[in-house]
Amino acid sequence: MKGYYGEYGGQFVAETLIGALDELEEAFKRFKKDRYARKELNDLFKNYAGRPTPLYYAKNLSDYLGCEVYLKREDLLHSGAHKLNNTLGQAILTKFMDKKRIIAETGAGQHGVATATAAALLGIECVVYMGKVDAKRQRPNLLRMRLLGADVRIVEKGSMTLKSAINEALRDWVRNVQNTHYILGSVVGPYPFPEIVAYFQSVIGKEAKRQILSQAKRLPDCVVACVGGGSNAIGVFKGFLKDDVELIGVEAGGESLELGRHSATLTEGKPGILHGALSYLLQDEFGQVVNVHSISAGLDYPGVGPEHSYLKNTGRVKYGVCFDNEALEGFKVLSRLEGIIPALESAHAVGYVVKSRDYFKGKTVVINISGRGDKDLGIIEALEGNGV
DSSP states (O other): OTTEETTEEOOOSOHHHHHHHHHHHHHHHHHHHOHHHHHHHHHHIIIIIOOSOOEEEOHHHHHHHTSEEEEEEGGGSTTSBTHHHHHHHHHHHHHHTTOOEEEEEESSSHHHHHHHHHHHHHTOEEEEEEEHHHHHHTHHHHHHHHHTTOEEEEEOSTTSSHHHHHHHHHHHHHHSTTTEEEOOSSSOSSTTHHHHHHHHHTHHHHHHHHHHHHHTSSOOSEEEEEOSSOHHHHHHHTTTTTSSOEEEEEEEEESBTTTTBSOOHHHHOEEEEETTEEEEEOBOTTSOBOOOOOSSGGGOOSBOOHHHHHHHHHTSEEEEEEEHHHHHHHHHHHHHHHSOOBOHHHHHHHHHHHHTHHHHTTOEEEEEEOBBSGGGHHHHHHHHHTTO
16 A cells, blocks of 8 residues: 555545645655656765765674674764765655745754755755754754754744654745755654665665675674664665675663653654654553653654564564663774764664674674764763763
8 A cells, every 4th residue: 555564554634734745745756756856865965965974894793792793874874874875765756846944943953953964055045943952962063053054943842852743844844845845864753754764774785785785795693773762773674685694673662661762763652643644663551652761862752664563573573772871881882993973863773783792792783873973072071071
């Protein structure tokens, strides 16, 4: 059924947006067939963004863990994270649809920075919604977005994190749908957004597969990536879904699953509707979406992309949990052994492999480093000051 991954996905939105979603679907189909649009994107990937990003054999980390670890270095992409793959693609798509304004939501700030970057490059008006909590803990990215010319609107309603930012962006889109394209930052939301974002992020997995075959002369045993909404994970998994490779998505456990302050949607959630799609989400006994917590702003989301829900139910992808203290350990281990400071989101993937080293022993493992950690140093400093 169109727009669904198994039973998940769909278009659960206001009637005023159905026409915009249909228009977007048709434009996306034409975009994929238009060689000039694809050439523009590929040229920007290579000459502006810095693709292909390296697949780096992490010898020190490999020796420490007793397995062969390769890092897909999306942190080296221009603007500092994998988000630019999607925003460059959707910004060109915006021009393709002859729309003059883009809006976006952001949690950790990386999607907002990437959207503002693409908008500045292509000369498009840009508005970014960011929750007050995230704006405070990700101030460097707030300043970057404003320097790039974006109108950053701070959301002081609801949880004041990513969920609230998405709510406000959707309200804006309803009001301004005629001249505005909403660049969703992850594989969430109503169809065709999950498909569009996965398409642009699939470049990660395609490159990683070519690179590991060239360097290791074999496919990896495992590919590991963090999962919030799930775009970096879908991006790298797409290269290996049809192969005999174990795929592992790592969710944020927060302080403790028992405390209920976490973002482990696929581990602890159940199916429900959020932001226009049916997927797993965290909800209370009355079916209300709950506020969530993670040390990482980019994983602070109570839902997940519908394709991840499908991959969980089919068993093709295994989903695990990394708690705050374990992510901090991954952050420090990678920084001190390899001289690579990862984003706290990526540190969850590293931390999961570190804590599960017995499971990974002797295996060849690809970890997607979805972003760099500059934006998180204030969080780390505050935690260190509290004795963490």
